Amino acid sequence: MPLNTVDPTTLGLRPSECEFARRQAGRELSDLEWAVLSVLWSEHCAYKHSRALLSRLPREGERVLAGPGAGAGVLDIGEGWAVAAKVESHNHPSAVEPLQGAATGIGGIMRDVLSMGARPAAFLDSLRFGMPGTGRTDYLLRGVVAGIAHYGNCVGVPTVGGDLYFHPSYERNPLVNAMCVGFLRHEQLRDSAASGEGNRFLLLGARTGRDGIGGAAFASVTLREDAAEDRPRVQVGDPFLGKLLIEATLEILACEPVVAIQDLGAGGLAGALIEMCAKGGVGAEVWLERVPLRAADLAPAEILLSESQERMLLLLPPASIPAAQATAQRLGIIAAEVGEVRADGEIAVTMGGELLSRLSAAIYAEAPMAPLAPASGNADAPVPAEPQGGDARSALLALLARPNLSSRAGIYGTYDQDVGLRTVVRPGLDAAVLRAAPGAPGVAVAVDQTPRYCERSARIGASLAVCEAARNVAARGAVPIGLTNCLNLGSPERPEAARELVDVVDGIAEAANELGIPVTGGNVSLYNESGGLAIVPTPVIGMIGHLPDPERAIGVGSPIPGMRVLLLGQPADRLAGSEFAELAGVQPAAPAPPDYPALRAVLNLLPAAGAAGEIALAHDVADGGLLVALAEIVLHTGLGVSVNLAEATPRYLFGEPSALFIAVTGDPGAVLLRAAALGVRVKEIGEVTQSAQLVVGMPTEPLWSLERAQLQRAVGRDLL
Amino acid sequence: MIADVVVFPGSNCDFDTLEALRLALPGATLRRQWHGELDLSRSDLCVLPGGFAYGDYLRAGALAARSPALREVRRLIERGGLVLGICNGFQVLVEAGILPGAFQTNDVQHFLCRDVHVRVASSESPFLSGLREGAVLQLPIAHQEGNYRVTPREFEELSSEGRIALQYCGADGEIVPRENPNGSYHSIAGVLGAHGRVLGLMPHPERAAWPEIGRADGLEILRGALSVVAEGGRA
Amino acid sequence: MPNYRAELRIHLRSGVLDPAGEAVQSSLGHLGFAVDRVEVGKLLTVDLSASSPAEAEEALRRMAKELLVNPVLEDYDLEVRAR
Structure with missing residues (x-):
């Protein structure tokens, strides 16, 4: 087995984490293992600073079919239908290359929903930029909107909502949070836990290239001033292939006895395969020579960690592989058998028969938690005296022209809002309404957060974000039944940002408990700071409101x-x-x-x-x-x-x-x-x-x- | 009656179109056919649906128009069958040379999704036979390359042959530049092939086949195929 | 000042996914044309006046950097000739 030549701390691992890994493994790790570990133990993949905190959020609810830990939260909406939803950030990639950053963010969250067995039915986007009118902000806004339109319109999933705020703190750290909503029948619900020795992993979709190598680790380091230098790692989305991937995946799920399924996101093939194995308490043998490549000269670590887009990993009994491959081939998409389940819990990486590495899946999957050292809470600023009188009519006109209140119609107009026939009420006011199918139950959906509130109190701002999202779906006559969230904050290693992280979690927990709305999952994006400037705490809330009869929703x-x-x-x-x-x-x-x-x-x-x-x-x-x-x-x-x-x-x-x-x-x-x-x-x-x-x-x-x-x-x- | 919806890789309105046809053509046999295996030998109506066939790479509709499936579509047309191209399907028919003209990017240079009004300019087609000339429909559009171009001479020809099917207009039916969403020549939103049995249009009738949510103006176009069957089927 | 015509051929940086090129290549294959690779790029023709070819080229390189080329994904070749 290849020996160790690299200093793992140069890959972003802390000395204490390296020691922990060596202790767990009982030996020194190889270069390949350190490379994989450095990605899987990044904040982005491992939630080192937030996982313990997130347990404060209420998760139980009578409609919850799948909650935190699953690819997306899944809620029962009656008549055998369910809705899957998740929101995720793609902030740093969008800061570097806004069009592709946003496009791949949309594609990534879409595959999360697909991995639950659901048909992706709608996107919503929560966008944050510095104040408009500067060349950089306008470039980023136009690029991000074009990226959402490019991917969403082509892949055939409508964009039905979102929010957009401008605040100086996002100048260097724009936020692009994407939410996807999908519908499924209860019996179509899938899980990612691998099981069954000898079952085969089928890698479906794009060839693997040198895209976004180290992307997950990239998202976990504070953006450098010279972000342009990080450019070669940017992934490119292919919505055309994304569409084929949806159809091929759903057809294979419908026709073959798929044991488990997972999308390839952060950490690429290694991330997906190891998570599936760790969840199921099994191991796997991986055959790297069988992974279809776009460039012949990829190193083993690159094949394992590439974040090439438009890929899914399915686990099937060996006898079902030929039929699944035939389906893929008919639809014009590649499907390769890249490994099999081992009962012993070890991940064995091989290339052309040569064993490159063998390490327990549990070691990869269990990053040591990082302690938070939050600053003590600040008293909220005192309420100042209020202005009196004034000209209400002029004030109204002035308010409407403010960037945070002005019309978003021009942006929505560049998104396909209708494809799929599920959009009953289009975006524009409060929340859009979707039906699972004509005549079927549906949902009202919204994403919300107001930077102005969070700037003065992270905790109250987070609570208010939950309230506003609940109000928005209620305005369509829907009952809020579950929420998903994306917590965007600065570096958790700073006591002030650590405090904000604790506060937003407590704020969401308070409102969710008060309103009886379970949290079905979410995403945490830390390190949103550069040049000494951190973003305002931005806990984005995605709300699902239940509508038994969406065709009679308020606003139809x-x-x-x-x-x-x-x-x-x-x-x-x-x-x-x-x-x-x-x-x-x-x-x-x-x-x-x-x-x-x-x-x-x-x-x-x-x-x-x-x-x-x-x-x-x-x-x-x-x-x-x-x-x-x-x-x-x-x-x-x-x-x-x-x-x-x-x-x-x-x-x-x-x-x-x-x-x-x-x-x-x-x-x-x-x-x-x-x-x-x-x-x-x-x-x-x-x-x-x-x-x-x-x-x-x-x-x-x-x-x-x-x-x-x-x-x-x-x-x-x-x-x- | 047999109606087929052709699916190219990247088509994304195929399911929607089938769903709407189910409502519009009760009793018809509806089939969703993959382009590589297309068989229209028993078909009365073939719909090329909206979407981004082959990602619309190179030019919208260009790659799909070179698919062997188009041979099958041409045979259906020769037999007198009906062909409806919606949005991307219209682009494919134009790229294949079945309908005249060409498409450019919308004059606003980006994708546009919204409701528009279109005026029925000719009812000399089974698809429009249930509508009178001058009728105004409210239909959604959703496209990036919808700026339809023909030469002035082609326009004169099409007009004199009654082959301009639909034109963008205001709610009152007035055809004026400000109601033209994408810069199309003479606000053309849809054109007919010779004999009116081929219709290409940019708006999406299948997205307006739903009276329960107040969008139903597309139903009449989808129902048009029934008029031919009622007359005794195809030639 | 002399007049020049510059042609800026923009292509994807090596290793960047080119979905359009792949789709076109596949369609060519279905039409019976066997080709090893297709790349879809852009050609910009820019007419300008400058005191010398070198100055024209310098101007074009600045334009490329500031607007015409997306350095995250793209690279370019430049040709300047008198017109």
Whole structure:
């Protein structure tokens, strides 16, 4: 067996980790083993700093069919259908090459969902950039959007949602978090645990090239100032092959007795194979000479660790391999037998019959945990005095033109939102609605996080992200049944960032517990800092809301002039954390913590009233506050809204509450009755009008109005 | 009646089209056929669906148009069968020379997905026989290379032969540049082959075959094949 | 100043996946053309005035660096001639 020539600490392993590995193995490791270990023990693969913390998140729920640890979370949505969903980051690759970075991020998360046996049905993207208007930010934004469109449109999976925020802290560290949602029948659910001595591993998809070698380790080191130098490791996505891979995988899963399946992501073939074996408590023999290569001169470690895209690893009984290969060949895709299960738990790597390495799968799979040393908690900044009075109409126009509130329609327009026939409500307001198939159950889906809140309090900001995501699906009449998350933070080796990591986990746990929403999995992206500047803590929440009858979701039909406009829930009681406070130059302060009782009540009301057909449209009050939300309804529907508001204070008009909705109803009496029964505060504030304008009356103020065209001009800034 | 949907590697609206045809053509035998094994000898209708056949590498539709499957499509046309090319399928028919013209990238230079209005310019086709000339349909588009080009002379010919099928327009049916989403010559959204039995169109009728969610204007086009069968089948 | 025509041939860096080239190669194969490799690149023709061929070339290299070429994935050849 080849001996050790490399100093493993040059591969990014810490001396203590090397010692631990040697102790576990009972010997020195070879170069090949160190190379594999350095990738599998990277933060990106091993969650060294976060794994223990994540156990604080609630995971149990009656609808959870697969939770954390699986390729994606899977939830029961009734009638034998289930939904699979996961969100994952592709931040560093997108900072280096935005188009391919985003494209491969989309492809990667799609294969996670595919690995559960689900057909990928929709993408959502959570994007964060530095302030727009600088050449670099505009280049990154355009590249990332083009990458999402390039991969998603071609692979035939619609993009139905997302969020986009600008904040100076993302200038050097843009974030690209992608979420994929898939549908499956319960009996199609698959697992990645390998079993059965002699079963064969079938590598399906692209040839292996020198793509993204060390990509996982790359994502775990703080981005260098000269990131351009990291370029040769960038992977290239091929959505055309990705589409073939979906069809070939689903057909083989349907026709052959597949024992286990896993996508190839971080750590490539080694990552997938070792995870499958470690999960199943078995080992494997790998035949590297059988891996189809794009370049002949790949070294064994490169074959094992290459992050070439569009590949899946399937485990099948030997007798089923020929049929699976025939299916692949018919569909024009390569399928190679690259190894078999060993009962002894050892991973034996061979090339042309020569044994290159033999080491226990458990050693590779169990990286030593890294301790967190969080700084002690900071008191949230005091709530400053609030501005009074002012011109609400001008403030509204100014808010709508802010980069974080302006229209995203131009971006959505470059994504195919409809392919697959599952999109019942397209993106634009709160959450999109998907059906598993025409006539079948479905979901409302949203991703959310507001950097402004997290900047002042990581914990409250994380809780509020869960609340907002829950509100967004509830606005379509859905019941939130599970969430997935992606925690984007700075270096956990800094006490302040370690504190933020603890705080965002606690914040999510609190809100998830309060609202009874299980966490079905997630992803952690640390080390998002460069040049001494770390990002604002960014816990992105992907929410799944259940809709037994998505074709009757709130928002499928259109409001009609004459319908009444109601406020449901608790208006804002302060400006702290709001976009208005930033606009007004008020000293920033932590936002108010969530009002869980009020939110729970209204989350109960909307699905019931929606299912009864009492609500034509609902929209949650969030970024920018009440007037912005009313303006968004005018923009979205093309109709007008005329309201009389109870207060004229900035906090009422522009504060950002955690439990407030605007609802449009043709049957206010029925909604009022429900609200009384469920303890929801409700107030009728006006009506929908034919004339496309926002008309606002307030105590002691003259009536004012804005035409839809004026609102359109304010939000209509072209970001691309 | 037998209707076939051809699947090229990279087609991604094949399942959608089948699903919509199931609704539009009750009782028809529907088949999803892989391009490499295509047999249209018993077919009444063949649909080339939307997607990115062969990744749309080189030019949209160019590689698929060289597939042996196109020989089978031409034979069906010679027999008087119906052929419908939707979006990428339209691009394939144009690249194969079955329909005239060529496609360029949208004038906005990026992919576009949204609802548009199209005006029925000719009903001299089974696919449009259920619609009157001048009718306005709301249909979704989703494409990057939808900027349809023909020469002025070809346009005159197509017009005089009643082969301009659909044109982008406003909700009121007015054909004006601002309602043209992609820069297509004279706002052309769909054209007919000789005898009206081949229709290529950029909008996706299969995505608008769903009355329960308020998108149903594509149903009539998909149902058009029924008119031929009702007349006694193909020639 | 003399006029020059520059041709910038942009191709993928070696080892970078070229899905378009692979798809075209495969289609050529189905049409009976056996070829060893196809690469899909871009050709940019730039007309400009400069005091010398060397200055024109220098300008093109700056354009390549700042806009025309994506150094993450692409490399290029440059040819400058009088027009």
